[in-house]
Amino acid sequence: MFESLNIDTEKETRIINAATKVFAENGYQRASTNAIVKEAGISKGILFHYFKSKKELYLSLYEYLSDMFAEKIYERLDLEERDIFEIIRKVSLIKFEMFSTYPDLINFLNRAFHEEAPEVKDGIEKIKASLTDSSFIKLFSNIDATKFREGIDVEKAIQIIYWTFEGFANQQQVRVRTMSVADIDKEEILAEINSYTELLKKSFYK
Numbered sequence: 001m002f003e004s005l006n007i008d009t010e011k012e013t014r015i016i017n018a019a020t021k022v023f024a025e026n027g028y029q030r031a032s033t034n035a036i037v038k039e040a041g042i043s044k045g046i047l048f049h050y051f052k053s054k055k056e057l058y059l060s061l062y063e064y065l066s067d068m069f070a071e072k073i074y075e076r077l078d079l080e081e082r083d084i085f086e087i088i089r090k091v092s093l094i095k096f097e098m099f100s101t102y103p104d105l106i107n108f109l110n111r112a113f114h115e116e117a118p119e120v121k122d123g124i125e126k127i128k129a130s131l132t133d134s135s136f137i138k139l140f141s142n143i144d145a146t147k148f149r150e151g152i153d154v155e156k157a158i159q160i161i162y163w164t165f166e167g168f169a170n171q172q173q174v175r176v177r178t179m180s181v182a183d184i185d186k187e188e189i190l191a192e193i194n195s196y197t198e199l200l201k202k203s204f205y206k
Contacts, residue, residue: 014040015047017104019061024108028058028117059123062112065105066131072098074138082144084158085197088165091139092193096186136162149206157204164196 018040051057
């Protein structure tokens with residue numbers, strides 16, 4: 001959405017940064033467009049010239065930042081890696097590094113992930129489903145099947161592994177939803193990821 005609006009780069013950056021901060025701090029319902037335009041240093045007329053409503057701004061921002069977050073992961077990931085557990089571990093490490101670099105972005109995405117406002121909930125779910133499907137294909141379409149034990153249905157095993165870590169990630173997001181990025185115990189979470197990895201390797205690998 002942002003890419004198709006032809007907003008000048010400097011103004012676009014101010015709108016993105018301001019909206020990310022205000023939505024991250026307040027959630028969808030409590031965030032006001034007055035606070036966003038004040039933070040961005042623009043008029044309300046300019047904001048609504050590009051976005052018809054707060055809802056459109058919120059969903060456009062969620063899609064834009066989710067795409068950006070995924071692209072930053074892909075940039076740093078070795079897409080030639082074929083071990084599913086190495087991919088998952090590397091993605092987790094990159095995410096943790098990004099927590100410190102982009103705290104407002106992470107806080108916004110975490111809050112949006114659990115947003116219950118009926119006005120935007122369905123839109124978020126559709127964007128989330130689309131991103132999940134594309135991420136799955138990009139990350140796991142070239143997994144080394146020879147590492148799996150004979151007789152294992154590799155496709156189903158990959159789905160189980162993916163669901164396990166998706167479920168774990170969702171559980172962590174619920175756990176830290178009221179925390180700031182700085183308060184997240186990254187070492188504890190990585191230790192849990194390692195314990196699940198070892199268990200799943202014993203179940204599926206030779």
